[in-house]
Amino acid sequence: MKETEKSNSWRKDFPLLNRDNLIYLDNAATAQKPECVLKAEMDFYTKFNANPLRGFYELAMEATDSYEDARRTVQKFLNARFPEEIIFTRNTTESLNLAAYSYGLSSLSKDDEIVVTIMEHHSNLLPWQMAAAKTGATLRFLECEKDGSISRKQLKEVIGERTKIVAVTHVSNVLGTKTPVEEIVKIAHENEAVVILDAAQSVAHMPVDVQKLNVDFLAFSGHKLYGPIGIGVLYGKKELLEKMPPFLTGGEMIQSVHRESAVFAPLPHKFEAGTVNAAGAAGLAAAIRYIDSIGFDAIEKQEQKLTALAMEELKKIPGISVLGSDKPEEHCGILTFTIEGVHPHDVSAILDSDGIAVRAGHHCAQPLFEYLEIPSATRVSLAFYNTEREVHALAESLGNVRRRMGYEQ
Numbered sequence: 001m002k003e004t005e006k007s008n009s010w011r012k013d014f015p016l017l018n019r020d021n022l023i024y025l026d027n028a029a030t031a032q033k034p035e036c037v038l039k040a041e042m043d044f045y046t047k048f049n050a051n052p053l054r055g056f057y058e059l060a061m062e063a064t065d066s067y068e069d070a071r072r073t074v075q076k077f078l079n080a081r082f083p084e085e086i087i088f089t090r091n092t093t094e095s096l097n098l099a100a101y102s103y104g105l106s107s108l109s110k111d112d113e114i115v116v117t118i119m120e121h122h123s124n125l126l127p128w129q130m131a132a133a134k135t136g137a138t139l140r141f142l143e144c145e146k147d148g149s150i151s152r153k154q155l156k157e158v159i160g161e162r163t164k165i166v167a168v169t170h171v172s173n174v175l176g177t178k179t180p181v182e183e184i185v186k187i188a189h190e191n192e193a194v195v196i197l198d199a200a201q202s203v204a205h206m207p208v209d210v211q212k213l214n215v216d217f218l219a220f221s222g223h224k225l226y227g228p229i230g231i232g233v234l235y236g237k238k239e240l241l242e243k244m245p246p247f248l249t250g251g252e253m254i255q256s257v258h259r260e261s262a263v264f265a266p267l268p269h270k271f272e273a274g275t276v277n278a279a280g281a282a283g284l285a286a287a288i289r290y291i292d293s294i295g296f297d298a299i300e301k302q303e304q305k306l307t308a309l310a311m312e313e314l315k316k317i318p319g320i321s322v323l324g325s326d327k328p329e330e331h332c333g334i335l336t337f338t339i340e341g342v343h344p345h346d347v348s349a350i351l352d353s354d355g356i357a358v359r360a361g362h363h364c365a366q367p368l369f370e371y372l373e374i375p376s377a378t379r380v381s382l383a384f385y386n387t388e389r390e391v392h393a394l395a396e397s398l399g400n401v402r403r404r405m406g407y408e409q
């Protein structure tokens with residue numbers, strides 16, 4: 001009872017969750033935003049709005065301070081060594097493209113290999129397909145077991161002397177499995193390869209410490225971390241970022257410009273061309289402070305409890321198969337499943353008729369679905385503000401899906 005009360009007390013922080021007839025279980029796609037995030041964005045526009053990093057008048061300097069404060073908040077959140085290791089982007093996709101266009105194209109050549117997992121979101125696959133096509137490098141895949149695990153044998157076989165880049169997801173957006181980052185980093189670094197971590201599905205659910213993980217780059221989106229849509233982060237080790245060419249060019253990323261040439265600004269501005277999303281950065285900083293105030297112990301405990309309950313309930317329903325591990329603690333709040341004889345779009349539509357929002361389709365991870373030989377699936381993704389009552393409502397609605405599609409049960 002106490003836990004339920006606690007989860008309800010978090011819910012009141014999220015205005016959208018007051019909406020009638022809504023059980024929001026699509027948190028891996030985007031999370032809802034607490035009031036403090038909305039207020040921080042509004043505050044930027046009502047109190048500090050000027051073009052950051054440009055004007056020398058008081059208001060513009062306050063806008064700059066707000067933006068650079070946000071960078072330090074992200075630095076502390078990831079435990080990066082320096083604020084200039086934090087580059088603001090639009091989202092994970094842009095961060096990974098920055099890494100691929102700038103680091104990838106300038107460091108890869110014909111005999112090199114790029115290693116990804118079969119579980120990658122298209123955002124961490126297509127940039128590397130592009131980098132391979134442009135440089136002649138080869139793309140190699142780490143394949144997973146049915147439970148999403150990747151064996152040490154696979155790691156040793158696929159990551160080798162020719163590997164220059166290992167770009168892997170931290171948590172699969174389909175299976176919920178956590179990849180063995182520590183082991184990957186160790187083997188990659190033994191082979192002098194860099195590791196790029198797609199943390200889009202991990203940062204909202206567990207502490208992520210870039211120094212402890214010793215990854216070279218890390219990407220995430222603010223909107224999956226209870227922050228605004230339109231702000232993302234690329235973390236990179238300073239010594240690597242310093243050597244990389246800019247990804248986008250134009251205003252704000254220069255020190256001086258001449259007719260035929262330009263000298264680029266130092267980090268982090270070299271990678272932040274054009275007017276920056278300062279209101280989004282302020283909102284992201286507010287989201288991080290909000291998460292800090294709850295703490296990952298409480299977040300993990302609540303999400304774990306809900307995932308275990310959801311898995312137990314789903315297993316009772318005839319025809320449902322949950323993809324990935326049998327252990328709820330290996331799902332990071334993500335349960336993707338098929339229902340025998342029912343297309344996931346129909347599952348989603350039936351759940352929607354009961355006010356339940358879930359994701360259906362291939363989840364931007366088509367190679368994984370091909371590998372698993374499943375055309376598509378339905379995904380439930382939980383956040384700490386979800387409740388046991390919502391999980392029971394999901395189970396009840398799912399229990400009726402096959403009957404509503406005309407099956408006896």
Ligand SMILES: Cc1ncc(COP(=O)(O)O)c(C=O)c1O
Pocket residue numbers: 028029091092093094121123124169171172173198200201221
């Ligand atoms: C693992 C993973 N990587 C990357 C992305 C892309 O995120 P965004 O669309 O915010 O760039 C997602 C989004 O669902 C994801 O789940």
